[in-house]
Amino acid sequence: MTPQPRSARVGALALATMLLLAACAPAAPSAPTAAPAAPKPTEAAKPAAPAATTAPAAPTVPAATGIPAAKPAAPAATAAPAAKPSVRSLRIAIATDEGTLNPYTYKTGYPGWNMLNLVWDSLMQLDAQNVPQPLLAASVKTTDAMTYDITMRPGIKWHDGKPLTSEDVKFTYEYFIKITHSRFSSPLRAIDTITTDGPERLTIKLKAPNPSFPVRALADAPIIPRQEWDNVPLERTKEIPAKIGSGPYKLIEATDTAYRLEANPDYFLGAPPVGELLFPVIKDLNTALQALRTGEVQAVARELPPEQVQPFSQAPLKVSKGPGFASTLLQFNLERAPFDKTEVRQAIDLAIDKKKLVDTILLGNGTVATPGFVHPDSPNHDPSVQARFDVAKAKQLLDQAGAVPGPDGIRVLNGKPMAFTVLAQSEQPLRIRAAELIIGMLKEVGIQTTVKVLDNNAVIDLVWKDFDVTKPRDYELAMFGWSAPVQVDPARVVDFAHSDPTIGTGNIGAYKNPEADKIGDQVRAAVDPAQRKQLIGQYERILATDVPFVMLYFQDLAYAYRADAYDGWLFQKGQGIITKLSFLPGFGR
Amino acid sequence: MTGFFGGKVAQYALVLFVTITLNFLLPRLMPGSPLAYLAGEDVGAMSAQDRARVISDAGLDRPPFEQYLTYLGNVVRGEFGYSFQQKKPIGTILLDRLPWTLLLTGTALLISTSLGIVLGAIAGWRRGRRTDLAALAVFIFLESLPGFWVGMILVAVFGVQLGLFPTFGARDAFARLTGVDYWVDVGKHLVLPGITLVAITVSATFLTMRYSMLSVLGEDYVTVARAKGLAEPQVLFRHAVRNALLPVATVFLLNVGQAVAGATVIETVFSYPGVGRLMYEAVLARDYPLLQGGFLMITLSVLAANMLADLVYPLLDPRVVKRD
Numbered sequence: 065m066t067p068q069p070r071s072a073r074v075g076a077l078a079l080a081t082m083l084l085l086a087a088c089a090p091a092a093p094s095a096p097t098a099a100p101a102a103p104k105p106t107e108a109a110k111p112a113a114p115a116a117t118t119a120p121a122a123p124t125v126p127a128a129t130g131i132p133a134a135k136p137a138a139p140a141a142t143a144a145p146a147a148k149p150s151v152r153s154l155r156i157a158i159a160t161d162e163g164t165l166n167p168y169t170y171k172t173g174y175p176g177w178n179m180l181n182l183v184w185d186s187l188m189q190l191d192a193q194n195v196p197q198p199l200l201a202a203s204v205k206t207t208d209a210m211t212y213d214i215t216m217r218p219g220i221k222w223h224d225g226k227p228l229t230s231e232d233v234k235f236t237y238e239y240f241i242k243i244t245h246s247r248f249s250s251p252l253r254a255i256d257t258i259t260t261d262g263p264e265r266l267t268i269k270l271k272a273p274n275p276s277f278p279v280r281a282l283a284d285a286p287i288i289p290r291q292e293w294d295n296v297p298l299e300r301t302k303e304i305p306a307k308i309g310s311g312p313y314k315l316i317e318a319t320d321t322a323y324r325l326e327a328n329p330d331y332f333l334g335a336p337p338v339g340e341l342l343f344p345v346i347k348d349l350n351t352a353l354q355a356l357r358t359g360e361v362q363a364v365a366r367e368l369p370p371e372q373v374q375p376f377s378q379a380p381l382k383v384s385k386g387p388g389f390a391s392t393l394l395q396f397n398l399e400r401a402p403f404d405k406t407e408v409r410q411a412i413d414l415a416i417d418k419k420k421l422v423d424t425i426l427l428g429n430g431t432v433a434t435p436g437f438v439h440p441d442s443p444n445h446d447p448s449v450q451a452r453f454d455v456a457k458a459k460q461l462l463d464q465a466g467a468v469p470g471p472d473g474i475r476v477l478n479g480k481p482m483a484f485t486v487l488a489q490s491e492q493p494l495r496i497r498a499a500e501l502i503i504g505m506l507k508e509v510g511i512q513t514t515v516k517v518l519d520n521n522a523v524i525d526l527v528w529k530d531f532d533v534t535k536p537r538d539y540e541l542a543m544f545g546w547s548a549p550v551q552v553d554p555a556r557v558v559d560f561a562h563s564d565p566t567i568g569t570g571n572i573g574a575y576k577n578p579e580a581d582k583i584g585d586q587v588r589a590a591v592d593p594a595q596r597k598q599l600i601g602q603y604e605r606i607l608a609t610d611v612p613f614v615m616l617y618f619q620d621l622a623y624a625y626r627a628d629a630y631d632g633w634l635f636q637k638g639q640g641i642i643t644k645l646s647f648l649p650g651f652g653r
Numbered sequence: 654m655t656g657f658f659g660g661k662v663a664q665y666a667l668v669l670f671v672t673i674t675l676n677f678l679l680p681r682l683m684p685g686s687p688l689a690y691l692a693g694e695d696v697g698a699m700s701a702q703d704r705a706r707v708i709s710d711a712g713l714d715r716p717p718f719e720q721y722l723t724y725l726g727n728v729v730r731g732e733f734g735y736s737f738q739q740k741k742p743i744g745t746i747l748l749d750r751l752p753w754t755l756l757l758t759g760t761a762l763l764i765s766t767s768l769g770i771v772l773g774a775i776a777g778w779r780r781g782r783r784t785d786l787a788a789l790a791v792f793i794f795l796e797s798l799p800g801f802w803v804g805m806i807l808v809a810v811f812g813v814q815l816g817l818f819p820t821f822g823a824r825d826a827f828a829r830l831t832g833v834d835y836w837v838d839v840g841k842h843l844v845l846p847g848i849t850l851v852a853i854t855v856s857a858t859f860l861t862m863r864y865s866m867l868s869v870l871g872e873d874y875v876t877v878a879r880a881k882g883l884a885e886p887q888v889l890f891r892h893a894v895r896n897a898l899l900p901v902a903t904v905f906l907l908n909v910g911q912a913v914a915g916a917t918v919i920e921t922v923f924s925y926p927g928v929g930r931l932m933y934e935a936v937l938a939r940d941y942p943l944l945q946g947g948f949l950m951i952t953l954s955v956l957a958a959n960m961l962a963d964l965v966y967p968l969l970d971p972r973v974v975k976r977d
Binding site: 089160164168169170171173177246247299303319321322324348352357358360491520521524525526528531532534547565566569570 | 696699706812
């Protein structure tokens with residue numbers, strides 16, 4: 065054994081250490097991707113007033129379509145003089161990276177989609193009440209929900225100073241129609257033709273009347289610059305950096321641990337109130353909340369758990385609360401006996417005390433859902449459709465169905481004990497708790513259930529294989545839910561119960577009722593809002609009778625932030641505070 | 654000796670091949686699919702043709718065996734493709750994370766090993782006395798603590814109450830620090846996760862060392878050393894500790910191999926950009942390319958550490974070499 069000289073060993077160790085540290089060293093300062101453009105004196109001097117001149121006074125939009133004309137852009141005028149933002153910098157903790165913020169790379173609807181919208185603009189923008197308002201557009205007019213005449217605001221510029229015109233809009237929509245995007249390609253495929261008439265006017269003709277078009281497409285699809293995206297094939301969409309948008313913020317830096325956005329001083333609604341938005345990725349909710357306490361971040365994008373609302377309401381911390389549109393429900397597999405029997409589904413609905421779930425699991429911070437799927441706060445909700453809880457009636461229905469209690473108290477139906485498995489997602493602790501309470505409630509009426517917890521991806525595999533409702537499903541009952549945007553377009557209720565798989569893309573229980581399909585088709589095509597509301601009410605009543613799923617609750621949303629850092633947050637109904645609206649003072653409030 | 658060596662190489666090659674194959678198989682055996690991350694959040698609203706297009710673009714519609722052959726070819730060429738969720742080359746993602754992982758796990762490993770050896774030696778030497786019992790109690794207590802809990806307590810006390818250390822991340826991503834300031838910042842960020850990791854790993858070394866000391870102290874050569882009239886420190890360090898280090902060296906080398914895998918729970922609590930959390934999220938997303946690349950990296954480092962152990966052991970303890 066020839067011992068190495070000690071110095072050699074020490075040297076090797078030192079070398080290894082140096083290599084490691086070199087790898088952790090700050091990246092060599094590369095040329096900034098988007099150099100903060102010094103405002104050109106000529107442009108900076110210009111007030112943002114032009115927008116005001118474009119607001120058409122004539123209300124050519126029939127009230128019936130529900131699309132307001134652009135409001136006089138007074139807010140732009142008031143925001144314009146603010147040369148310096150009132151808050152220099154704000155740090156907002158997010159839970160996961162959201163790709164490069166190019167429209168094809170975001171991961172989560174909230175806050176990912178909303179972060180993306182700080183960089184990009186769409187023709188219209190949902191306001192705090194989720195009503196689409198013209199944004200890049202100065203006005204959107206239609207009489208038949210089939211032909212949309214759009215006038216753009218004049219003088220809108222991309223972040224690199226080039227003008228954004230109707231040609232960019234046409235290019236964008238045609239691009240998204242061709243190059244599939246999971247969110248807005250389907251809605252945009254309603255388009256038949258787009259014709260432009262000069263840089264500020266375009267006309268979009270649809271294949272059929274579609275009153276959802278403004279919400280689903282015009283207020284959703286971000287306009288992207290032709291110069292960057294022309295001829296980019298699908299497989300390369302994710303590589304295009306989000307350097308040049310038109311939104312209130314410019315993306316300066318996007319890594320998988322942090323994002324840096326900088327205010328666009330030339331934004332057509334005026335420079336946004338916060339000079340710099342920083343989004344650090346903090347994986348653990350608890351850590352993010354602690355960082356809020358220490359002041360390392362000034363807002364947390366994730367929902368505050370119900371039990372934390374109180375402690376985070378003490379100054380300078382503040383909590384913004386509002387209704388949430390993300391639903392929680394108990395899904396039946398109607399292909400699996402006995403859930404093919406309406407009385408059995410009705411009995412299970414009657415046996416579950418939704419109010420108790422809200423009070424116990426959400427500590428009261430939630431809304432009891434009604435069986436018609438539509439959120440009770442929605443203007444389209446039929447108030448006659450109410451949540452039910454009646455144990456005696458549930459037992460009676462089960463008796464009628466021929467389910468007789470066995471010796472152990474568990475009912476037996478057609479020779480089989482009524483014992484079922486409820487799937488729940490490991491990522492969703494509240495759903496697991498709800499499922500556990502439901503076990504007790506169903507036991508009361510003689511139905512035995514057990515909870516099986518799997519990761520979300522594994523649950524999807526059993527309930528909604530490959531996100532394709534025509535594929536076989538392998539479950540009995542599942543805790544499930546649909547995200548908030550679903551409630552924003554009232555016609556989307558049909559997506560979850562229509563028996564045609566190209567319409568009922570979310571009909572994961574294989575529910576089928578020709579009468580419901582007929583009304584559903586009418587809901588989707590109804591142009592007149594009053595008629596649509598009446599049809600949605602009818603649809604809700606059918607769902608309330610057939611119970612393809614048991615609607616449980618909508619959890620209220622609560623977000624914590626430091627009011628001493630920034631207090632201009634705007635709660636967008638059903639969605640939250642990390643939205644574009646929070647940084648567009650005077651717009652959409 | 655050449656036969657011994659050749660056999661070893663063949664053995665390693667076989668293990669490598671089997672793990673490369675398992676790295677392909679295991680992610681695909683999990684229920685679920687990467688579709689949601691490939692297509693985007695609103696995959697449910699897409700048409701069947703669009704979904705099929707996404708699947709075929711990722712090459713997931715081809716027969717599994719064909720996919721496997723492509724994968725083997727790519728591994729040989731050192732190509733691992735793009736991550737389904739991050740849309741970046743696997744090599745870039747792993748190389749971004751690796752230095753931070755090694756900084757955290759490496760620092761913690763060195764500290765916990767040194768601490769474990771010294772305290773384990775002392776405890777063994779003073780078996781049954783007050784020092785030993787106190788140390789034993791402390792380390793068994795530490796052993797039983799869950800890592801995330803220790804981390805949360807440290808964050809609450811040193812981050813929130815005292816404001817001494819940052820609570821998340823490996824560095825301040827926004828401060829644009831350079832030079833000494835940068836390294837001070839990195840060091841500050843390392844303190845709390847480092848202490849947490851040391852706290853939950855030190856007991857293994859301590860207990861191994863203590864136990865090993867106890868068996869060594871009963872050996873004849875220790876009695877001889879004492880009979881020769883050597884001073885106690887000489888007996889302790891020259892004769893007892895050096896021999897007692899062997900099992901600890903094994904534990905250490907195994908840990909070195911594992912260091913690349915990171916420490917998922919601690920990375921989660923402190924939002925440290927390590928490999929552990931990366932792999933955990935890759936599992937949830939069914940990100941096959943990232944799982945394949947990441948697990949291959951971990952496999953290689955474990956094998957390398959084992960190989961190192963194989964090579965170093967005869968030097969540490971000539972008795973393990975078979976004499977013909």
